[in-house]
Amino acid sequence: MNRADVAVVGGGIVGLAHALAVARRGARVVLFERDERAVGASLRNFGLLWPIGQPGDRYERALRSREIWLEMARRAGLWCAEVGSLHLAYHADEQAVLEEFLDTTPAARERGCRLLTPAEVADASDVVVPEGLRAALWSPTEVNVDPRQAIPGVAAALARDFGVELRFGTAVRGISLPHVETTSGTWRVDRVFVCSGNEFQALYPEVFADSGIRRCKLQMLRTGPQPAGWALGPTLCAGLTLLHYQSFAHCTSLAPLRQRFGDELPFHREHGIHVLVSQTASGEVTIGDSHAYGDTHDPFEHEAVNRAILDYFEGFAAIPRPAIAERWHGVYPSLPDGRAHLVVDPEPGVTVVNGLGGAGMTLSFGLADDTVSQEV
Numbered sequence: 001m002n003r004a005d006v007a008v009v010g011g012g013i014v015g016l017a018h019a020l021a022v023a024r025r026g027a028r029v030v031l032f033e034r035d036e037r038a039v040g041a042s043l044r045n046f047g048l049l050w051p052i053g054q055p056g057d058r059y060e061r062a063l064r065s066r067e068i069w070l071e072m073a074r075r076a077g078l079w080c081a082e083v084g085s086l087h088l089a090y091h092a093d094e095q096a097v098l099e100e101f102l103d104t105t106p107a108a109r110e111r112g113c114r115l116l117t118p119a120e121v122a123d124a125s126d127v128v129v130p131e132g133l134r135a136a137l138w139s140p141t142e143v144n145v146d147p148r149q150a151i152p153g154v155a156a157a158l159a160r161d162f163g164v165e166l167r168f169g170t171a172v173r174g175i176s177l178p179h180v181e182t183t184s185g186t187w188r189v190d191r192v193f194v195c196s197g198n199e200f201q202a203l204y205p206e207v208f209a210d211s212g213i214r215r216c217k218l219q220m221l222r223t224g225p226q227p228a229g230w231a232l233g234p235t236l237c238a239g240l241t242l243l244h245y246q247s248f249a250h251c252t253s254l255a256p257l258r259q260r261f262g263d264e265l266p267f268h269r270e271h272g273i274h275v276l277v278s279q280t281a282s283g284e285v286t287i288g289d290s291h292a293y294g295d296t297h298d299p300f301e302h303e304a305v306n307r308a309i310l311d312y313f314e315g316f317a318a319i320p321r322p323a324i325a326e327r328w329h330g331v332y333p334s335l336p337d338g339r340a341h342l343v344v345d346p347e348p349g350v351t352v353v354n355g356l357g358g359a360g361m362t363l364s365f366g367l368a369d370d371t372v373s374q375e376v
Contacts (some may be wrong), residue, residue, distance in 0.1 A: 009196055010031075010196045011168060013151065015195035016155060020164075032170045044330030046220075050245075053245030058363065059247070078146075086138060086139075088238045094238070104250065124138065124233065193351050212335065220329070223284050227283075239257065242254065246338060277317055289309065301327055343367075
């Protein structure tokens with residue numbers, strides 16, 4: 001029988017983060033991933049570490065995750081850009097939200113967030129459309145990695161530097177500690193962390209049924225490579241993003257902004273569209289996304305949604321080669337009512353970690369460090 005101290009189920013960013021947190025504490029770790037490589041939400045995202053979108057204590061957790069990401073990027077030789085972000089305001093109500101956010105969020109100010117004038121924005125980015133720009137919120141904490149490179153790179157570093165045994169192409173059939181039954185044999189372990197992402201119905205389905213977890217489908221697009229040496233600079237977003245992230249939810253000035261977008265962009269609001277712009281290691285520009293919530297989603301992408309994303313993007317950014325080379329959709333588990341994550345012990349020695357929504361890349365390393373500190 002195979003033996004390890006701790007088993008981790010799931011090879012996405014949540015599973016990788018927990019494998020790292022446990023292995024750093026000296027445990028022998030085996031990680032099981034049912035696919036031959038990670039192909040889920042951890043690979044189908046912007047590659048953005050987005051602390052600015054996290055409220056309260058989550059902001060500090062995101063910043064701790066950021067430091068671990070930077071360390072792992074150095075260790076694994078991964079492309080990593082500490083570019084920061086710009087929230088662009090083209091209307092008075094958008095500027096009012098940015099001003100209120102700064103006035104009421106001292107932690108962000110302490111980290112260097114500030115309001116820029118249009119002239120300062122032009123110095124920071126030659127991508128931003130200048131016509132009608134009133135101001136922008138600058139945040140220095142956002143980091144860009146390339147998920148298609150970073151996820152396998154982190155996995156390889158875990159195996160090489162921390163002795164984590166990676167069992168890709170191996171599904172976990174059942175857990176009855178101290179035994180874990182897999183498609184490649186039985187393992188004897190002391191602890192298990194189940195980080196199964198969108199496959200949350202496979203193990204402990206009753207835990208997820210009780211949580212109210214649901215799936216979020218999102219559509220994204222990517223250009224071909226931009227001219228050699230061209231860099232996006234700061235990650236960009238605009239007014240719709242202020243309605244999406246909980247860090248802005250306390251701002252009373254959101255109400256008129258929400259009303260205006262409901263009147264002017266009802267299709268965008270119906271389909272949960274807000275637009276972020278990031279860059280890959282090879283120079284492509286990633287643009288998205290939409291959000292549809294439910295238990296089951298159709299497998300089709302809707303071109304009207306893609307067109308709405310691009311229309312909004314073209315209102316605040318201009319890049320040298322805007323032609324779209326790839327379109328795809330991702331699906332990730334999301335909790336209702338704004339909860340940050342699901343961490344549950346369904347039986348002694350087993351911890352289920354899931355439901356980070358769209359913040360998996362941003363929060364996973366910090367969450368894993370906290371969870372493992374409490375559980376191991």
